[in-house]
Amino acid sequence: MPPAISAEPKGEAIALDIVYEDDDLIVVNKPKGLVVHPAAGHEAGTLVNALIAHCGGSLSGIGGVCRPGIVHRLDKDTTGLMVAAKNDAAHKSLSAQFADHGRTGALRRGYLAFAWGLPNRPHGTVDAPIDRHPYAREKMAVRASGREAITHWEVRKAFNGRDGKPVAALLACQLETGRTHQIRVHLAHAGHPLMGDGVYGPHFKTKANQLGPSARTALDALGRQALHAYLLAIEHPRTGEILRWEAALPEDLLLLQTALAATE
Known part of the structure; x- marks a missing residue:
């Protein structure tokens, strides 16, 4: 044993x-x-x-x-x-x-997400309940029976593919709720799954053919969903002071961003 x-x-x-x-x-x-x-x-x-x-x-x-x-x-x-x-x-x-979730207090959680495609407006909200996937138990899904889930997003930058048309976007996301895989599920539900997300965006693999060589290499090397929690703000539990931190993109996402920009 x-x-x-x-x-x-x-x-x-x-x-x-x-x-x-x-x-x-x-x-x-x-x-x-x-x-x-x-x-x-x-x-x-x-x-x-x-x-x-x-x-x-x-x-x-x-x-x-x-x-x-x-x-x-x-x-x-x-x-x-x-x-x-x-x-x-x-x-x-x-x-x-x-x-x-910051509705009445100082809490803020901000994420940077590299997503496939370009939304048709500069900012928006996904308000869709999330529950366990009915068949794939390791996944979450938008379901009417789920718990309230709200994600706000805005476009920070668009990236063009080899044909000169938008192929991806850098989105800044703010959470109003905190469900498992929330941003990944909501962006996929909106038709813009995260780059590198093999769970919620595998059918977008053909999109990689629209990338330039350096962007394709950076995406292949990523090996994960392109998501980074860049912003956190809280009220200090003892002093009441509002504390705010930002974390720059890690090296692998910086490489992806640089490579995507180079294909424009």
């Missing part, structure tokens, strides 16, 4: 890109490929393991033994800003802010 796995995550010396830290919270810029907390198939090597090693026993325990300090999540291959709570009071405050 395989050896038993401890239910309590252990600290692991995993490098963290720390954007901000004090006695109440820590903000990190999560790299691609890093799972947020232990789960089936990912019992170790997660952000939680790294946080335990860095913060010791100071992380909030409200989230449970496998999710100390965790108040929100990013997909494994989504990069960008995350905040974790270092005590229970901070956890309660941050959880309330995320539950409010």
Whole structure:
């Protein structure tokens, strides 16, 4: 029989890109490929393991033994800003802010998304409920039976293909709710799935033929959905100060952006 796995995550010396830290919270810029907390198939090597090693026993325990300090999540291959709570009071405050989704408070979550095609207007909103996919249980889908989900988007830049027509766009997205895979599901539902998203945009692979050679190479090398959590704003749980951070695009998305611009 395989050896038993401890239910309590252990600290692991995993490098963290720390954007901000004090006695109440820590903000990190999560790299691609890093799972947020232990789960089936990912019992170790997660952000939680790294946080335990860095913060010791100071992380909030409200989230449970496998999710100390965790108040929100990013997909494994989504990069960008995350905040974790270092005590229970901070956890309660941050959880309330995320539950409010910025409707009445200071919370802001901004994402940069490279999507196929160009929307027919400069900005818009996808208001469509999300639930588990009826057949593919690892996926989410827009379903009438789902929970409310609202994503606001605006076009930051359009990229032309080899024929001179728009083939992709850089979108800035703001979340008003926080459903699993929300941006990925909503943009696919709107006809503009994320570049590199093999789950929600596989039928768009033929679009890659419209890209120039450098853009095609950058997309092939990406190996993930082109999504980055670039903006995070919160109210500090102790002082009430409004804190705001931005994280630049990681190298792989910068390469994709440069290559897409070169095909214009």
